[in-house]
Amino acid sequence: xxxxxxxxxxxxVQEGDNSIINCAxxxxxxxxxxxxxQESGKGPQFIIDIRSNMDKRQGQRVTxxxxxxxxxxxxxxxxxxxxxxxxxxxxxxxxxYNKLIFGAGTRLAVHP
Amino acid sequence: GAVVSxxxxxxxxxxxxxxxxxxxxxxxxxxxxxxxxxFPKQSLMLMATSNEGSKATYEQGVEKDKFLINHASLxxxxxxxxxxxxxxxxxxxxxxxxxxxxxxxxHFGDGTRLSIL
Numbered sequence: 001x002x003x004x005x006x007x008x009x010x011x012x013v014q015e016g017d018n019s020i021i022n023c024a025x026x027x028x029x030x031x032x033x034x035x036x037x038q039e040s041g042k043g044p045q046f047i048i049d050i051r052s053n054m055d056k057r058q059g060q061r062v063t064x065x066x067x068x069x070x071x072x073x074x075x076x077x078x079x080x081x082x083x084x085x086x087x088x089x090x091x092x093x094x095x096x097y098n099k100l101i102f103g104a105g106t107r108l109a110v111h112p
Numbered sequence: 113g114a115v116v117s118x119x120x121x122x123x124x125x126x127x128x129x130x131x132x133x134x135x136x137x138x139x140x141x142x143x144x145x146x147x148x149x150x151f152p153k154q155s156l157m158l159m160a161t162s163n164e165g166s167k168a169t170y171e172q173g174v175e176k177d178k179f180l181i182n183h184a185s186l187x188x189x190x191x192x193x194x195x196x197x198x199x200x201x202x203x204x205x206x207x208x209x210x211x212x213x214x215x216x217x218x219h220f221g222d223g224t225r226l227s228i229l
Binding site for chain 2: 008031032034036041042043044045046049051089093099100101102103104105
């Protein structure tokens with residue numbers, strides 16, 4: 001289930017299940033969105049991106065959905081594995097120079 | 113491809129010391145690099161945008177004289193935390209965006225954990 005922790009919301013899933021991580025973005029003018037995965041003590045790792053002229057994009061085991069009407073982004077991870085345990089951030093590109101604004105993050109905990 | 117290297121990974125030093133952090137793009141050229149700060153269990157906060165050959169652009173509330181940025185080449189940007197104090201202790205992360213048409217994702221280094229005693 002999903003719960004709100006002291007700082008980061010946490011999504012707990014069983015290994016093998018599908019995970020859905022949600023993100024609400026702030027700027028209706030944002031034209032590019034990225035999902036990053038951050039493991040403890042490391043920098044964010046690029047997972048998948050999507051441009052505002054698309055509403056869905058698929059990668060290997062991951063799918064990003066974009067709903068511009070309600071400014072909502074989601075990341076779906078199929079057949080979640082223990083190695084997927086990390087904090088996931090959405091980021092929106094706003095303004096020039098591809099300046100990114102990061103969401104608050106969601107911790108994904110995968111249980112065997 | 114698109115590897116960003118950050119050095120050092122960890123620094124522990126006394127209050128008043130200045131600390132330099134390097135960010136290198138190893139296999140691509142980056143006209144723009146970004147510096148972020150991250151507190152425990154929080155998101156990344158953009159500090160400044162580093163542009164090769166010109167002055168950095170700082171976000172509101174970030175002191176440019178405190179956090180000196182130099183982007184001397186297309187593969188190297190440095191952040192110097194001057195006269196660091198305990199409140200400057202944090203996880204500092206850089207990113208670089210490769211040159212190219214249209215939107216390109218930022219690629220991140222593995223961060224520098226700065227601890228000021």
